[in-house]
Amino acid sequence: xxxxxxxxxxxxxxxxxxxxxxxxxxxxxxxxxxxxxxxxxxxxxxxxxxxxxxxxxxxxxxxxxxxxxxxxxxxxxxxxxxxxxxxxxxxxxxxxxxxxxxxxxxxxxxxxxxxxxxxxxxxx
Numbered sequence: 670x671x672x673x674x675x676x677x678x679x680x681x682x683x684x685x686x687x688x689x690x691x692x693x694x695x696x697x698x699x700x701x702x703x704x705x706x707x708x709x710x711x712x713x714x715x716x717x718x719x720x721x722x723x724x725x726x727x728x729x730x731x732x733x734x735x736x737x738x739x740x741x742x743x744x745x746x747x748x749x750x751x752x753x754x755x756x757x758x759x760x761x762x763x764x765x766x767x768x769x770x771x772x773x774x775x776x777x778x779x780x781x782x783x784x785x786x787x788x789x790x791x792x793x
Contacts, residue, residue: 764780771778 768778
């Protein structure tokens with residue numbers, strides 16, 4: 670046998686790699702080709718595509734609504750927390766002011782004690 674002749678090496682790929690995301694499939698992709706070269710898509714595939722498109726629209730609307738609802742809930746929670754913070758800061762400042770005023774007047778300030786009664790009724 671004669672020795673094999675050296676063939677030219679294939680040129681190295683100089684193009685960058687294709688992106689990882691694939692293009693979305695077209696909704697009415699041709700499935701089969703008829704005898705006259707006319708492309709057709711089975712009816713069940715068309716129905717599935719129409720159903721999926723409708724469900725996707727509904728899903729996108731629900732996602733958008735949930736997103737806006739969460740944003741308004743976050744804003745309301747932040748406003749509520751800020752209100753409570755300011756309320757407690759004002760209460761603490763009032764307590765400190767009352768103690769200082771009493772000390773300056775030469776008297777004592779006694780904080781309010783919680784008024785709790787624990788009642789047990791024993792029958793018999």
